[in-house]
Amino acid sequence: MKSVRLLFASGASFVAMTTHAHADPVSLIATAIHGFLLSSTAVAATAAGTIATIAANVIVGGAIVGLSLVGAGQRPTGTVKAADAKNTFESGESSVIEGLGRVRVGGLKAFGNTDGSTRWRLVCRLQGPIDAVEAYFVGGREVTVDPDGDVSSPPWSRSGGSWMKWEDKTGTGAETAWAALITAFPELWTSAHRLRGIAQSLVTFVNPGLASDKYLSLYQGGVPDTEWVARASLVYDPRDESADPDNSATWGWNENGILNAVHVLRRDPAFTSDRFDWPLITTQAVKADVSIATKSGTEKRARCWGMWAWEGARKETMEDILRSIGAEIRMTADGKIWFELIDDDPLAEISFEPRDIIDLEWMSGPEAVERPNICRIKYYSPERNYELADIDMTGIAWARIDDEVTRYGPKYFDVDLPFCPSASQAQRIARRLFLQARADTGVAETNMVGLAAWGRYYGEIELPDLGDVEKVKLSPPRVDDSRGTVEIPFSVWPSLPAWNPATDEADAPEPLPEMQYESNLPTPNAPTIALQITYPVGGGKEFRIDYTLPGGYSTIEATYRAYTGGLPGSWLGMTELPGIAYVAADVLGQEVDARVRIFNGDDASYWSPLLHTTATEHNSPCGQPDLISGGASGGNDGVASLGVVVEANELRAASIKLQRRIDTGSGFGGWATRDEQDVRPGQQRTFSDSYTNTSVSVHTVQWKLTTMTSGGVEGAPRTWSVDVSEPI
Numbered sequence: 186m187k188s189v190r191l192l193f194a195s196g197a198s199f200v201a202m203t204t205h206a207h208a209d210p211v212s213l214i215a216t217a218i219h220g221f222l223l224s225s226t227a228v229a230a231t232a233a234g235t236i237a238t239i240a241a242n243v244i245v246g247g248a249i250v251g252l253s254l255v256g257a258g259q260r261p262t263g264t265v266k267a268a269d270a271k272n273t274f275e276s277g278e279s280s281v282i283e284g285l286g287r288v289r290v291g292g293l294k295a296f297g298n299t300d301g302s303t304r305w306r307l308v309c310r311l312q313g314p315i316d317a318v319e320a321y322f323v324g325g326r327e328v329t330v331d332p333d334g335d336v337s338s339p340p341w342s343r344s345g346g347s348w349m350k351w352e353d354k355t356g357t358g359a360e361t362a363w364a365a366l367i368t369a370f371p372e373l374w375t376s377a378h379r380l381r382g383i384a385q386s387l388v389t390f391v392n393p394g395l396a397s398d399k400y401l402s403l404y405q406g407g408v409p410d411t412e413w414v415a416r417a418s419l420v421y422d423p424r425d426e427s428a429d430p431d432n433s434a435t436w437g438w439n440e441n442g443i444l445n446a447v448h449v450l451r452r453d454p455a456f457t458s459d460r461f462d463w464p465l466i467t468t469q470a471v472k473a474d475v476s477i478a479t480k481s482g483t484e485k486r487a488r489c490w491g492m493w494a495w496e497g498a499r500k501e502t503m504e505d506i507l508r509s510i511g512a513e514i515r516m517t518a519d520g521k522i523w524f525e526l527i528d529d530d531p532l533a534e535i536s537f538e539p540r541d542i543i544d545l546e547w548m549s550g551p552e553a554v555e556r557p558n559i560c561r562i563k564y565y566s567p568e569r570n571y572e573l574a575d576i577d578m579t580g581i582a583w584a585r586i587d588d589e590v591t592r593y594g595p596k597y598f599d600v601d602l603p604f605c606p607s608a609s610q611a612q613r614i615a616r617r618l619f620l621q622a623r624a625d626t627g628v629a630e631t632n633m634v635g636l637a638a639w640g641r642y643y644g645e646i647e648l649p650d651l652g653d654v655e656k657v658k659l660s661p662p663r664v665d666d667s668r669g670t671v672e673i674p675f676s677v678w679p680s681l682p683a684w685n686p687a688t689d690e691a692d693a694p695e696p697l698p699e700m701q702y703e704s705n706l707p708t709p710n711a712p713t714i715a716l717q718i719t720y721p722v723g724g725g726k727e728f729r730i731d732y733t734l735p736g737g738y739s740t741i742e743a744t745y746r747a748y749t750g751g752l753p754g755s756w757l758g759m760t761e762l763p764g765i766a767y768v769a770a771d772v773l774g775q776e777v778d779a780r781v782r783i784f785n786g787d788d789a790s791y792w793s794p795l796l797h798t799t800a801t802e803h804n805s806p807c808g809q810p811d812l813i814s815g816g817a818s819g820g821n822d823g824v825a826s827l828g829v830v831v832e833a834n835e836l837r838a839a840s841i842k843l844q845r846r847i848d849t850g851s852g853f854g855g856w857a858t859r860d861e862q863d864v865r866p867g868q869q870r871t872f873s874d875s876y877t878n879t880s881v882s883v884h885t886v887q888w889k890l891t892t893m894t895s896g897g898v899e900g901a902p903r904t905w906s907v908d909v910s911e912p913i
Contacts, residue, residue, distance in 0.1 A: 263497020264505045264603050267565060267572045270492050273308060273410035280497065283312040283452070284417025285506075286440040286490030286606060287319070289571035291412050295380070300369050304390040304408055307363065312495070313356010313384040316416035316438035318755055319746075321351060324409030326789070329744050329758045337758040339740050340402050340787040348391045348403055351411070356384035363387050386411060402787050414571070416752065417492075420448040423463045424470060430458035438752070440606075442487035442510030443470045446524050449493065449506060450514075462521035472526050473510070479609035480686040481693075487511055487526055491565050491604035509565075509604035511614040516640060529617060529681040533656060534641040537629060539649035543670060544630040550623050557598030558589040560619040564602045564611035568696045573601065576608050581691050583616050598622050608693035613684055620679035621658070628674050635671030638662050643678070698791055706790035707735040709781050714836055715745070717773040717800045719895040720863040721840040726771035727865070728800060730779045731764055731836045732793070738783035741766070747800075748776035765836060765866055772800040803837040807892035807900030810841050813869055817888060819907030825886040826875040827905060833892040834866050835900075840893045843872045848885040856889070864892075878909045 265282060273291035284290060292310035299305070321330045328338035335347035342348075354360050360381045366374040388411055393399040419436040422428055422444055428435045439445070447466060450456050473487035487510040493502045507513055512526045550556055560583075566574035578584040589596075600615040629635070629646060638644060638659055647654050657675035664671050684690075710733060718727040730743060743766035744756040759766035766781070779796045782789055815829035833841055840863050844856040862870045878884045886909060889902035 262501030262505060263494040263499060264502050265492035265494055265497075267491070267603065271412055271571065273412070280494035281312045282310075282492055282494055283449075284315065284415065284490075284492050285445045285449070285604065286417065286488060287414060287567070287571075288417050288490060288492050289322075289412055289414045290492065291410060292386075295385075296366070296374070297408075298370055298373065302392040303369075304392070305366060305369065306388045306390070306408065306411070307366070307380075308386045308388065308411060309380065309383045310386060310413055311356070311384040311415065311417055311492075313354075313382050314358070314419055314433070315355050315384045316419060317355075317752070318353055318413050318415045319753055320414035320756060322412040322414075323349070324406070325412075327756075327792070329742065329756050331758050338742055339784045339789065340399070343393075348393060348399070350389040350391075352387045352389075354380075354383075354385050356382050358382045360385075365389065384415070386413070418445075418448060420444045421451075421458075422470070423467045430461075430463070440485075440488045440490060441470050441473050442489040442506075442512060442604075443473045443524050443526070445489040445604075446503070446506050446510060446512060446514075449503065450522070452495065453499065456522070460520075460522055462517050462519075462523040465517070465521075465523040465525075469512070469524055469526055478686050479607075480690040481609075484607060484609060486610070488606055488610065489604050490567075490606035505602075506604045508600075508614070508618075509602040511610070511617075513642065515642070518640070527617065529684070531643045531656075531678070533643050533645040535638055535659075536645040536647070536654075537631065537635075538647050541631050541634050542629055542646070542649065543632060545627065545646075545649070546630075547627040548625060550625050553589060554593050554596075556589065556596060557619065557622050558586040558593070558596045560584040560598050560600065560615055562600045562602070562611050562615045564605040564608060566608070566694060567606055568608075568694045570697055573603060574694050576611065576691050576694065578612075578691050581612075581689065583689060584619065584691075609686070609690055612690050616684075616689070617679070617681060620681065621676065624679055625677040626675065627657075627677070628672055631671050631673065633669055633671060635662055635673050636664070638671075638673050644675070646675070704788065704790050706737065706783055706785055706788060708791045709734050709783060709793040711794040712743070712779045712781055712796040714803075715777055715779050715796055715798050715800055716803045716837060717771065717895070718837075718839050718865075719802070721893055721895070721897065722861050722863045725769065725863070726773075727767050728759075728770040728772050728777075729765055729767045729836055729865070730759070730781075730796065731866075732766075732781045734763065734781070734783060738785055738790075740784040741781065742784065742789075743779070743781040745772075745777055745779045747772045748778075751776075753778065762867055767865060773802065775800055802895045804894045804896035804898045805837070806898055807833060807835045807838050807894065809901045809903040810890050810892050812903065817886075817905035817907050819886065819909040821910050821912045823879060823909065823911045824875055824877050825884075825907045825909035826873070827888045828871075828873045829890070830869050830871050831890055831903070832867060832869045833864050835892065836866055837894050838864055838866055838892045839895045840864055841870055841872070842891050842893055842899075843874060843888065844891070845874060845876070845886065845888050847876065847887075850882055850884070853885075853887070859888075861893075876909065879911055881911050883908050883910045 270290050273294055275294045290310050292308040294306060295309045296307035321328050328336050330351045331337050334350045334352045336349040336351055337347060358381050360379050362376045362378045390408055416438045419433060420439050421430050421436050422439055443466060447461065475486050476483040477486050489506060489510050512524050515523050515525050560578065562576045563573045566572060598619050600618055602611050602614065605611045639662055642659055644657055644659050645654050646657055656678040658678055660674040662671045662673050712730040712732040715730045718729060741761040743759045743761045745759060746753045746756050759768040777798060777800045780792045782792045810831040810833050813830040813832060817827045819825040831841060840861050842858060843860040845859050846853045846856045859874045860872055864870055872890060874888060876886045885906060887904060887906045889904045891902045892900040
């Protein structure tokens with residue numbers, strides 16, 4: 186192609202003998218439909234209003250500090266800067282903020298007050314409804330919130346409760362006013378303050394007493410800010426037969442890039458469901474969910490996480506989303522809207538031969554002194570605490586053109602993908618964008634046959650005389666009615682070899698610990714076993730994990746979460762012992778995660794790595810129960826007795842069963858159960874039994890204690906045998 190580029194760069198044009206067609210009315214249509222679709226901002230005030238409208242009626246006390254999440258210095262866009270979104274802020278005016286996929290968010294302090302001791306903070310976090318909250322943070326440190334709202338992580342946990350209570354509403358639109366606020370502040374908060382449709386938190390801070398050391402450990406920096414990691418907006422999925430595009434109550438959470446892009450556009454009430462081509466959207470949603478190879482395994486092709494402000498510039502927001510998922514907006518011949526993922530080697534939708542082309546102008550890519558030669562990438566990184574993070578592209582050949590860097594110095598091409606949650610996805614998209622920025626461009630002047638390129642994005646142009654066929658990305662045609670010609674700007678599509686994760690992909694950044702604190706305590710290893718117990722006697726259900734801890738701790742915190750439909754629930758607390766933790770729960774057959782950390786006073790270690798497994802019963806036989814104290818006695822006083830304290834130490838132990846059999850002189854009878862008690866490891870159980878022999882003949886009495894599993898499997902027994910008779 187070097188000779189071709191030189192030829193076109195010299196300004197050569199090729200004329201084909203063609204007949205000019207008459208101008209068609211379509212030629213009078215402006216070429217800005219694509220931009221109009223993206224730029225609409227006609228969000229009706231009645232659709233949901235803004236958080237500011239609601240909050241203005243309920244914020245009381247204290248100075249109001251204005252803070253916009255769409256901060257100064259950014260280009261005008263509704264995309265919310267990730268670092269700002271994690272803050273908890275005060276403002277009299279704030280746009281509605283909506284999340285896509287998974288997000289970490291602080292929110293607007295809509296109300297805060299105290300009765301002189303207890304403090305309440307009401308935080309509006311996101312436009313609802315959201316799906317679920319996966320993690321909670323207080324002052325930057327992750328905490329566990331129990332189902333009753335108690336924060337059970339040190340330093341907030343206390344005997345019989347917690348110094349903090351955290352309650353959430355997901356923004357379904359059916360919210361009622363917070364009863365606690367009505368009770369505490371009846372003149373400020375009434376039943377009319379419902380904050381409907383807003384995903385929100387009411388956080389209650391209990392005062393341990395100003396003179397106590399605990400007060401300083403909890404509030405030395407003031408009332409701490411709070412954050413969520415949440416599965417945000419519910420979106421319509423046309424693949425779900427039970428879902429209705431016009432009934433949000435039937436929608437579900439999805440991180441699918443195509444479906445989230447459609448959702449954002451549909452937030453404008455001008456874009457009703459009948460304006461979309463749902464069959465085409467369905468095909469692209471399926472493509473977005475296809476698993477593809479990455480350097481570390483596989484992942485879905487196009488996911489979308491991030492936050493956007495309703496009052497921001499919709500065009501730029503949509504462009505951020507489409508760039509982050511690697512897609513573009515399109516229209517059918519019937520004027521229906523759909524979104525299409527961009528392939529590395531897209532199919533040509535139209536071809537132009539030399540006889541179609543009146544004149545062809547070819548411009549080589551940017552001059553070498555201006556052409557980008559180093560690609561830099563930022564993406565919405567869960568590894569970096571849900572902030573826009575850089576990827577270290579050192580050693581990735583496609584991202585750096587070394588000979589140009591040496592000759593002309595570094596010329597950077599920055600790819601910012603604020604709605605892309607994957608380093609792998611980000612790099613696949615960035616490679617294409619980087620090479621497109623270096624590509625040759627041109628303008629093909631055709632006869633009226635060029636109108637056939639209207640609405641098409643990819644084509645092929647056969648180069649006159651040379652016979653080479655170039656794949657190009659088409660821009661909207663420009664029609665000259667007076668001459669009967671059509672100009673089609675284009676850029677040459679880069680040749681992209683098949684993606685090879687081993688060589689084309691850099692590692693994602695290392696996970697970053699929470700930066701609000703550092704720990705000198707050793708990080709525990711991951712738990713090793715997780716199992717489900719069904720107690721044989723009481724029938725109760727219990728989930729257990731075991732772990733090995735380093736020394737030097739005063740408190741243990743163990744948490745678990747169960748998955749439903751492949752999605753994790755919130756982290757839940759457990760009752761911790763030095764080697765195990767347990768909780769009343771039935772998660773048999775579910776995917777679970779478990780982790781543990783240690784505290785020394787208020788000093789915390791980092792969380793252990795996760796144990797990810799499926800909760801199952803373990804029914805291999807247990808060993809003998811351990812004897813703590815006691816034993817059996819007999820003799821010639823006519824009474825044989827057993828009195829022992831025992832415990833079982835296997836994690837799978839579910840009960841200990843006491844059985845007895847007797848030999849009256851003609852052999853032992855069968856074992857008879859005398860007692861059975863549910864048990865967990867390390868829990869001491871007391872067993873006692875007696876047998877009276879009123880004859881002078883010797884009877885032999887045997888007892889055995891056996892540890893049982895949930896499935897009724899008996900372990901090795903611990904036995905006692907005594908002889909008993911009446912005196913002669």
